[in-house]
Amino acid sequence: MEKVIGIDLGTTNSCVAIVENGQPTVIPNRGGYKTTPSMIAVTEAGKRLVGHIAKRQAITNAENTVYAAKRLIGRKWSSPQVKNAIATSSYRIVEGPHHDCRIVLRDKEFSVPEVSAMILQEMRVIAEDYLGAPVQKAVITVPAYFNDNQRQATKDAGEIAGLDVIRIINEPTAAALAYGYGRNVEKTVAVYDLGGGTFDISILEIAQNGVFKVIATAGDTFLGGEDVDARIVDWLVQGFKDEHQLDLRQDRMALQRLKDAAEKAKCELSSVKETEINLPFIISSGRNEALHLQRALSRAVLEELSADLVERTIDICKQTLDDARLEKDEIDEILLVGGMTRMPKIQDAVSKFFGREASKGIHPDECVALGAGIQGAALVDESHEMILLDVTPHALGIMTFGSYFEELIPQNTTVPTSRTKIFTTSRDNQTAVKILVMQGESEKAEDNEVLGEFILTGLRRAPKGQVEIEVTFEINADGIVSVRAKDLETSLEQSIQVTATSGLTRDEIKNMIDNAKEHMVERRVSEEFEGLKQEAQKLAAEIEKLFPQVEQIVAASDFGREAIDKARGIVARVKVAIDKKDTASLKEQIEGLSRTQRMFKGVVAKGQ
C-alpha cells in the first residue's frame, strides 16, 4: 500500500508523520528533532538553507531569511495581512504579476508557494530518508480560517515540492483526529493552539460518523512563542544596558545569540523553576575586551514578563465562545496544541478559564502532523472505517444592497452541495445586477474574500423589489464553485465558475516544479558525493597510515613494490576524483580502495 505522509506546515515549525503498522509516528529529521523550523534562507554564496540551519542565521542574515511565509500564502498584495507582514518582516516583499506577493532573496523573486514548497520538500526528504523509498502522496494541514485561495496556494506548494496533495485538512481537525484515534468519541472539543507565531482557538464537534465540524474558530496571526522570546530578549538587553551601558540590539550577532538563548531558557523553564543564561563574549566593550552576559531567569519572572500575552489568548477564547453561543460547560474536552502550551502558566490559565484540566492525551508539537498522517492512511486504506468528510471551510454567498453579505452555503457544509435563494432589485428601473461572489463569515461584505463577479443584464424596468433573480451556488465533488443568476421573468441567466487561485499560473507552477526537481537532483547528487567522499577519505587515510609498515614488509619483492605502486595510484586517483567532485569516478575507485585496505591489513597482520 502506498505511503501517505501527513505534514503540519506550521508558521514557525513543521512536522511530518506517517502511519506505520497501524501506529501513527512522527518522523525525526537528520538532527534527530521531530519538528523543523519553517524557515528558509539564501546565503551570501547563494546556498539554500532550510530548517534549523536557516534559523541559526536568521538574525545575522535577516534580509535573506524567510520565516512565517504561511502568513502570506494565498493572500493578495492589497490585503491588510500582507501590509502588516511588509511592516514587520525583515525580508523584502514585493507585488507579484497577479496581485500576489513575492519574496526577494538575494535579488531573486520567489512566490510564496515556492518558499513553502522548499519547506515541504525538506519534510518530504525527511520522510524519504526514514522510509528509504520515494514519497508522493501527502495530506497537509492548514488553519481552519484559511480560505480557498490559501488552501489552493498550499496545494500548489505541495505540487511544486513534488507531492500529490490528496487532501488539505484543518489543523484543529487534525489535532482532534489524533486525539480521537483508536477511540470512539462523540464530543465537543476546544483546540487551544499556541504555536511559535500564531494563536488559534477552535471549537469542534466530533460526530460518530467521522464528521469533524469546526463550529467556531478565531485567533491572532501575530501572537505566539516568539513574542515570549522577545520579552526575554528585552529583559536581557535592559539588564545588560543597566550594567554596561551598552545596547546589545545594536549588534546582530549578539541579538542572534540572545534570541537563541531566550528560546532555550523559555523551554527549560517549562520543567525547571530557574535557568541560567550564559553568553560569553557577547559584545565588545569598545575598550579591547569582550563582555559576557550571565543572568539567572526564574519561571516567576518569565510569567510576569508574558502575563499580558497569556491574557490575550484567554480573551480570544472568551470571544470565540460568545460568538459560537456556547457555554464553557458545553465543552467536553480541551486539547492543547503547540509547543507554547507546555508553559505551566498557560496550562493554568486555560484550566482556570474552562474550569477543567486540559487533556494530556496528545502531544502538543506532534498531534497535528499525526492527525494528518492518520487521515492520509485512511484515504488510501479502504478498510479504514474512519473518514473525514470534505466540508466548505467558509460560508459562501453574495454581496447585497448596503454592502452586506448574504450567505448561501454555510460554513462546514459537506460537499458536493447546492443552494438557491431569490433576490430582488434594490433600485427603481434597475436593468442590471452585479453578482459579487464572496467567501467568509462576516456580515459586512468588505470583511470577506471576493472570489469573483459577473453582471446579469436585460432586466425589466420596474420599481425596486419587483424583479426577482434566482441565485444558485453549486459546489461539485472537486470543490469547484459555480454561481448562476437567473431572471425569473425572462429566464435570462448568467453564470461564473470560481476556481481557487494561489496567484500563480499553470506555466509558473510548471516552471517552479522543474526548478524544484532540478534542485532536488543536485542535492541528492551532492549528498551522494559527500557520502562517498567521506568513505573514500577514511579508507585512504587508513591505507596511507599502513604504507610504511607494508613497505617494510614487502619491499624485498617486486610483487610487493608493484602492489604498493598500485595502491598509491588508487589513492592518487581518489584524491583527483574528490578534487573534481567526480561522483562516478569516486564510486569506481572505492572498490579498489576497499580491496587495498583489506590487503594491507592482511599483510600487516601476517608480518607481525
Place this chain on the structure above:
Amino acid sequence: MIDDNDDLDGGWDDADPEKDRPTANPSPPATAKATARPANRATPKPDEAPTKPKRPTPPVLRLDSASAFERPDPSAVISRRGRGALLDLADGAQDDLARAPEASEALDLVAAEVDRHDEPAHSPPVVPSPSPSTRDVDPTREMRERFSLGDYSGALVVAESILEDDPAHQEALRCVESCRMVLEQMYTARIGPLERVPFIAVPQEQLRWLNIDHRAGFVLSHIDGACSLEQILDVSGMPTLDALRILYELVQQRVISFR
C-alpha cells in the same frame, strides 16, 4: 596574540618571510615591534630587521586590465612552492601559533598595540603604515603592488579602504574579490576538510577566560559538536573569509578541536 595576516600570507612564501610584504613599507621601529610580537614568533625578530638587507622595490606592475586581479589558482600556488614547502610552512605556523599566549603576554601585546595605534588590537588587519617617503603613495598603486607581491591581506585592506571612498572603483572591487578568494583558499587549506565537525575543547567554565573577541565568541556559540565547519560558515552571518580566519585562530589556540 595571533596576527593572522602576517602568518597567512607570509606562511605561503618560500623562505623570506618579508617577501610578501611590500618593500616600500619599512619595518616598524624596533622597540615598538618588540613589544608587539611574542618573542617566539617565526616572523623576523625586530632586532634582526635592520641587519637584513632589504630587497629593492620591484618595478610597479601596470595592472589596468581585469585579469590583473584574477584569482591565482591555489594549486598553482602550491605547486610553485612545492607541496613539501606548504606542509612545512603549515607545521611551522603551528609551532608558531599552537601555544596559547600567556595572559601576561596577551595583555602586554594589547597594551602595546593600543599605545602604538591608539585602536583596539582586534580591529581589521593592521597594514603597516607607510614611511614618510611613501606617505603620498597612490592607494591604487599600493594595492596593485601588494597584490603582485602576494600580500593578499594587505592588498585587501587597501582595496577596501579605496572602496570606502569610491564604492564603484572597479579595480578595487576586482582586487577585493580576488584577495578574498585566495585567502579563503589558504585558510581552508590550513583548517582542513570543511565537512569536519568541530567541538569545543575547553571546559565550559573556562571559556570566559579565553583571550578572544566577541566575533570569535559568536562563532564559538555555533560550535555544538553537531554542525560541520561548512554549516558554521553558512550560519556565521559574516563574510566567509572572516569566519574562516576566526575558526583558524580557534583551532590554533586549541579552543576547538575535531573528533
